[in-house]
Amino acid sequence: MSTEFEGRCEIHCVHEDNVKEVKIAMLDQDTIMPLAELFKTMGDATRLKLLFALMKKELCVCDLAAVIGVSESAVSHQLRVLRNQKLVKFRRHGKIMYYNLADEHVRMLFAQGLEHVCE
Amino acid sequence: MSTEFEGRCEIHCVHEDNVKEVKIAMLDQDTIMPLAELFKTMGDATRLKLLFALMKKELCVCDLAAVIGVSESAVSHQLRVLRNQKLVKFRRHGKIMYYNLADEHVRMLFAQGLEHVCE
């Protein structure tokens, strides 16, 4: 019924009522974890560049490799990460895989992130 | 004048004009890097919980430790990361450091992120 730290904190912490209130409001692990995964996925320069490129145009793997200047293998590996997070979708046309943004959330996250960074 | 991959791609890649166009639009490293750092910072469950807690209330270090159930040392280390990214600010009152969200961008990022995750 109590976590490892509660006992210690009942002696120790400063605002017990605030702690309780915020603890109740706290998002559960099943929400926090996927959210952390999403941000972690966007927390890499290569993947951000891939997403930004796909914000501009539908592109295939070797186009993407050329745009951001890394190997096609590296691009393919990172596209899989983006796919797992449902940040990109793709369609096959013959041998070529065309990648697209999965939805508009990425644009919003990009915009908000840039706003924070550019201050 | 040309990157290591350009030569190879002029033979290889599928849509040279698209590549050029997107390459020109591509954000430069000085923008991408801090943006990646921002998302990377939010890409950790502990730090997300800290931010979420601070979205609800101003809290001190030991309160935060109690809320999310980790050691105060771990909290302090992660708060430094959040401070470096200007995601939180703080004020001292005697021995106690009170932490707050630095601005409203975090709320927007949280909201957008949750929207993506909860689909």
Next chain:
DNA sequence: TTTATATATGATCAGTTGTTCATATGATTA
């Protein structure tokens, strides 16, 4: 069917990350 092309995947490994433990700092109290 053989060959070539576009992409995906597995193994490897150096570099990074997050926690823990021990110690240090800075402010209050005795």
Next chain:
DNA sequence: TAATCATATGAACAACTGATCATATATAAA
């Protein structure tokens, strides 16, 4: 001043990440 409390910091280490290289798959062309 010494002792105590709240927080910060440094070192260390296991766990994770991302690029590379080699290899595999899938489609198309010969």
